[in-house]
Amino acid sequence: MQHNREAFEPHTCLWIGASWTKMARRPIRYSRSLSLDHYRASEVRGLLNYSLSCCVNALLQSFSATTELLDILKKLHPSDKTGRNNIPLQLKNTLCAMRNTSNPEPHRYFLDCLYSHTIRRFTQQDADEIFHIILNLSQNQMPDQDLAQEIRxxxxxxxxxxxxxxxxxxxxxxxxxSFSLPLAIFEGVNTLESCIQSFFQRQNLLDGDKCYCDRCGQKQPSTHELRLVSLPQILCVHLKRFRNVGGLTRKLYSRVTFHETLNMGIFAAEGQSENVVSGSPQADENYRLYAVIVHIGFAMSGHYTAYIRPTQDLTWYYADDSTVHPVSWANVQNTYEGSETAYMLLYRKMSRNAPGEL
Structure with a gap:
């Protein structure tokens, strides 16, 4: 759900949803608090906003911080099967160019490539939906099936x-x-752990929700539940802040707290151990947060930004299109609630050989 405040077309206004958005081209600028040397060392750079691209810009910041993804894409070598409209190739080129400060628009061809497929210019976008589209296209258009499986x-x-x-x-x-864990949030105060436990909670299906039983040969009252089989290296959590009420989409500003580290051993807590499929070896993994995609504003009029923490240092950075500057963990925690709220959380599995990281 994207309704960006600024874009490439100069000094024009666009009517989307229920409000006007001013779109003005703005040059790349770096915060005075971020020196060029520090900028190069951190591999964090701003991205110009083209055609209301703040949603893609924020996601590209998270992909850039996912060094494992670039390691896979670097194995892709251009051939007759790849070209200008090939998503994995253009994503690879973009992530490499984002590490080169001499390129003023490292993502321009990637945006054009997305627009040539399923993404429309000057429209609102949902970050989780675009996240899945990019990863699915990266798999489907990857000429090497082994690399496609590595991405999955x-x-x-x-x-x-x-x-x-x-x-x-x-x-x-x-x-x-799924490439993300879609968690419902509720009015009032939530914790990430409580949202995860609610997602895997057993539900009773009665009356109109009865399910057909192959053994009984008819619809019967049933129970429905999801059980965890395995967790990936990169765990993406989608906080579902948009809800349809009476045909209208509204945003939930409820408080959702999360920590820099996440232990999936919560499934082994009382009443939760049955949520793990028998034999699953990954129910007690430790994860560390490294990217937060933020939605600012209302359901029909909003903007996306990102907090990221590169792997080579422990500093958090805030990326708002072309503006990038270092921030504190307290700044990230401000996204628990309010108009600037965390929408997607990306965690990286921590090495079992490095317990001191916790």
Missing amino acids: NLYDIRMETQVMCSECTYVQRVPSS
């Missing part, structure tokens, strides 16, 4: 849907996977 494995959260008939206890199992 990097982000793929594998789960199993289990529907149990309340009459005969027959269980139907359906495997599923």
Whole structure:
């Protein structure tokens, strides 16, 4: 859901949704608090806003901080099967160019490539949806299937849907996977852990929600639950802040707290251990937060920015299109609630050989 405040077309206004957006071209500028040497060392750079591209810009900042993704893309070598409209190739070129301060518009061809596929210019975008589109296109257009599988494995959260008939206890199992964990949030105060536990909570399906039981041969009252099968190296969490009420989309500004580290051992807590499929070895993994995609504003009139922490240092940076500057963890925590709220959280699995990181 993107309604950016600034874009490439000079001094024009665009009507989208229920409000006007001013679009003005602005040059790259760097915060005075961020020296050029520090900027080069951190590999963090601003990105110009083209055609309301703040959503893609914020996601590119998170991809740039995901060094594992670039390591995979670097194995891709251009051939007759790749070209200007090839997403993985253009993503690779963009992430490499973002590490080169001499290129004033490292993402321009990538944006053009996206627009040539399914992304429309000057329209509102949802960051989680664009995140999935980019990763799916990167897989589908990758000429090397082994590399395509590496991309999937990097982000793929594998789960199993289990529907149990309340009459005969027959269980139907359906495997599923996703590049992000879509967590519902509720009015009031939430914690990331409570949202995760709610996502995997068993639900009773009664009356109109009854499910067909193959053993009974008819619809029966049932229970429905998701169980975790495996976790990826990069764990993306999507905080579902947009809700449809009476045909209108509204944003939830509820407080959602999260920490810099996340221990998936919460599934082993009382009443939660059944949420892990038997034999799953990854239920007690430790993760460290390294990127936060932020949505600013309202459901139909908003803007995306990003907080990122590069792998080579422990400094957090705030990227608002072409503006980048260092911030503190307290600044990141300001996204718990309010108009500038965390929308996507990206965690990296921590090495078991480095327990001191916690």
